[in-house]
Amino acid sequence: xxxxxxxxVAREAGVSLxxxxxxxxxxxxxxxxTLKLINETINRxxxxxxxxxxxxxxxxxKSFGLVLPxxxxxxxxxxxSGAHNEARKxxxxxxxxxxxxxxxxxDHYLRYFMGTQMSGVMVQPMASPDWxxxxxxxxxxxxxxxxxxxxxGYYVAADNEAQGRIIAELAIARGARHITVVGRAAFMQLxxxxxxxxxxxxxxxxxxxxxxxxGEWNTAADGYGIGAxxxxxxxxxxxxxxxGLTDVxxxxxxxxxxxxxxxxxxxxxxxxxxxxxxxxSGSVPLTTVAPPGYEIGRKGVQLLMEQIENKAPAKxxxxxxxxxxxxxxxxxxxxxxxxxxxxxxxxLERASTQASTQTDATAINLGAYL
Amino acid sequence: xxxxxxxxVAREAGVSLxxxxxxxxxxxxxxxxTLKLINETINRxxxxxxxxxxxxxxxxxKSFGLVLPxxxxxxxxxxxSGAHNEARKxxxxxxxxxxxxxxxxxDHYLRYFMGTQMSGVMVQPMASPDWxxxxxxxxxxxxxxxxxxxxxGYYVAADNEAQGRIIAELAIARGARHITVVGRAAFMQLxxxxxxxxxxxxxxxxxxxxxxxxGEWNTAADGYGIGAxxxxxxxxxxxxxxxGLTDVxxxxxxxxxxxxxxxxxxxxxxxxxxxxxxxxSGSVPLTTVAPPGYEIGRKGVQLLMEQIENKAPAKxxxxxxxxxxxxxxxxxxxxxxxxxxxxxxxxLERASTQASTQTDATAINLGAYL
DNA sequence: GCTTGTACTTGAAACGCATCAAAGGGGCCG
DNA sequence: CGGCCCCTTTGATGCGTTTCAAGTACAAGC
Numbered sequence: 001x002x003x004x005x006x007x008x009v010a011r012e013a014g015v016s017l018x019x020x021x022x023x024x025x026x027x028x029x030x031x032x033x034t035l036k037l038i039n040e041t042i043n044r045x046x047x048x049x050x051x052x053x054x055x056x057x058x059x060x061x062k063s064f065g066l067v068l069p070x071x072x073x074x075x076x077x078x079x080x081s082g083a084h085n086e087a088r089k090x091x092x093x094x095x096x097x098x099x100x101x102x103x104x105x106x107d108h109y110l111r112y113f114m115g116t117q118m119s120g121v122m123v124q125p126m127a128s129p130d131w132x133x134x135x136x137x138x139x140x141x142x143x144x145x146x147x148x149x150x151x152x153g154y155y156v157a158a159d160n161e162a163q164g165r166i167i168a169e170l171a172i173a174r175g176a177r178h179i180t181v182v183g184r185a186a187f188m189q190l191x192x193x194x195x196x197x198x199x200x201x202x203x204x205x206x207x208x209x210x211x212x213x214x215g216e217w218n219t220a221a222d223g224y225g226i227g228a229x230x231x232x233x234x235x236x237x238x239x240x241x242x243x244g245l246t247d248v249x250x251x252x253x254x255x256x257x258x259x260x261x262x263x264x265x266x267x268x269x270x271x272x273x274x275x276x277x278x279x280x281s282g283s284v285p286l287t288t289v290a291p292p293g294y295e296i297g298r299k300g301v302q303l304l305m306e307q308i309e310n311k312a313p314a315k316x317x318x319x320x321x322x323x324x325x326x327x328x329x330x331x332x333x334x335x336x337x338x339x340x341x342x343x344x345x346x347x348l349e350r351a352s353t354q355a356s357t358q359t360d361a362t363a364i365n366l367g368a369y370l
Numbered sequence: 371x372x373x374x375x376x377x378x379v380a381r382e383a384g385v386s387l388x389x390x391x392x393x394x395x396x397x398x399x400x401x402x403x404t405l406k407l408i409n410e411t412i413n414r415x416x417x418x419x420x421x422x423x424x425x426x427x428x429x430x431x432k433s434f435g436l437v438l439p440x441x442x443x444x445x446x447x448x449x450x451s452g453a454h455n456e457a458r459k460x461x462x463x464x465x466x467x468x469x470x471x472x473x474x475x476x477d478h479y480l481r482y483f484m485g486t487q488m489s490g491v492m493v494q495p496m497a498s499p500d501w502x503x504x505x506x507x508x509x510x511x512x513x514x515x516x517x518x519x520x521x522x523g524y525y526v527a528a529d530n531e532a533q534g535r536i537i538a539e540l541a542i543a544r545g546a547r548h549i550t551v552v553g554r555a556a557f558m559q560l561x562x563x564x565x566x567x568x569x570x571x572x573x574x575x576x577x578x579x580x581x582x583x584x585g586e587w588n589t590a591a592d593g594y595g596i597g598a599x600x601x602x603x604x605x606x607x608x609x610x611x612x613x614g615l616t617d618v619x620x621x622x623x624x625x626x627x628x629x630x631x632x633x634x635x636x637x638x639x640x641x642x643x644x645x646x647x648x649x650x651s652g653s654v655p656l657t658t659v660a661p662p663g664y665e666i667g668r669k670g671v672q673l674l675m676e677q678i679e680n681k682a683p684a685k686x687x688x689x690x691x692x693x694x695x696x697x698x699x700x701x702x703x704x705x706x707x708x709x710x711x712x713x714x715x716x717x718l719e720r721a722s723t724q725a726s727t728q729t730d731a732t733a734i735n736l737g738a739y740l
Numbered sequence: 741g742c743t744t745g746t747a748c749t750t751g752a753a754a755c756g757c758a759t760c761a762a763a764g765g766g767g768c769c770g
Numbered sequence: 771c772g773g774c775c776c777c778t779t780t781g782a783t784g785c786g787t788t789t790c791a792a793g794t795a796c797a798a799g800c
Contacts, residue, residue, distance in 0.1 A: 003786095019749055022748095025788075025789095029748075034748080048481060050487065052487050053788085054787055056785090056788090057786075071466075077441050094467070098450065373756095375755095376756065377756085377757095386781065387781070388780055389780075394757095395758070399779090400778075404779085420757070422756080422757090423756035426755090427759075428759080
């Protein structure tokens, strides 16, 4: 049970300590026989290099840290997935920490990663990173994800405003006369979506628009409540297009409307706004705009690599990724549900979505969502 | 940009190196003024302890590593969530690595964690851990999750067989005469579910049962294909109850059946088998059995703590968590879809589900799935 | 046989910190 | 005033590696 260290391997193999180290890090420098001997000894003894010591002695390790606000948020997972693949491509490991919606914890893990000699760190922050500016001038490359920083630094953000615009344009294209936006714009991202919707509609003063605040957490239950409220209105005061700022909200709205006997999309169309897998993997898909989470993660790692390779003092560099990507559309099964984009059978649609975005692994990854 | 180290802080604060170290690790040993002075200096200089050095000097850190096969699998996330909460409760950090369905990578991260002086490591292995037995006799506490080990060691597994049994019993209770199980039992977990179904049905020889293999990955598309195939049969050869070994499969089956004009659950009932959030968060919920992922993660950390505290040589210890937990049932919106558990309105049902399982944070966590 | 070069191998130094025995300082008691 | 004890601070030591200048062995060329 006592840990076997490099010197044990060296002694046992009858070579010096430095040679074992070379076997691990620069195998090309050793004579093949020596290498083989050492590897055998390593396996026989069950030697496991002490990462702490390696890092201490050798400087940074080839690994990145990623701090996410939650793990059960599909978008964050797309980020993680994109970051992971890109990191592996460069031969880096990716370690993920869950801040669990807690400022303190986010800060804690951030410091932890910076102190672990990670080669770089990424965060999808809950608050603006300006909130803890100390972090931005750390001796480790850092990239903020899904957020706009005013301070100099690196960040990758999705164009949330465009996302709102796209949904609004979809509504316009579908001939909407009265649009209801459902949800609490508690986060900057959601606020921007609303802004995008307003901007797009500014050109169409004849279209009526209202925004209904949902409960604090934008849950499906909140959506259901608002849906019920909408259903209860006289027909001529009902919107003909509802946008859930969140897919889950949209789901709730649909449930309520249909429960109350209102046809979707016959009388009211409903769309979501964040490309949640549940929106298009369920048996009744929902039209939604998918923000490019995977791409954000990928780009984040690329910015990290850039900082590492150039070793230049971090100048400001921001990357914007258009959210336009694609609108997940689908045909539903049930007669009565959200059939608005009736192009082809649901599953074929999904299949074709995957096929057409092979370069964008998002679809593939989400597709495997069991 | 040069990293500031503990000696810099000490010099700047006019105290010795050991005192700064104490400020960090044993603040109660310092006079309040000294502590304050040091903390101010730390902040002023932006000092960040080098975790590698700490670990090297001080032995294990209070942190656990968790290696997951994928991140976009709801079940794994429940594990992560449970493990995280339990770990934090004990004051431990949790770092997560994504093995991305790759044996090599799983092994890599496992070694990485073991070498990082983690206090303990958990894996949800893809293959049986007997596959790489070297890992089980490492000098770091390790717990295997969601798998049965024959070797001595610690593991936490869900009772997948019970899961199959529960679904089968549901089918029986609903008066099924012909059950079709859909899916490829590629993994042990799925095999056990099938086994459970068979065992439960052994008592009912009059009920016909068939198993249809799905494509390699049990995707929704696979389910759709099989659903279409079922739909094409003459009415009297069609099952009246379909079990998807995976919720996604079940979703696909439903889509196909309804597309082909077969009423669900009027003519055919369909149930899933793994409590995927998409099953019950979507606008059309699916009946499914939820395996206790959250509980598995929690229990895993508890076993780790046990090993750490007792420091006894790891004896075999296995924990089984019954999957019985709860059957997520729901009322759907659309007339034609899977309404089989028509108890009360969908969202109320969900609300009550959450309320009744406050102690089981699974529901709460999944509920927040945006 | 001697020199030069090539191909490996060696081992001491440093990495940044936690630890802990020992020293320092101050108050209290006799 | 001396002796004790307690509270606080000190700094040398070692943690397991990597690195790199210095060393060894051997072959080829003269």
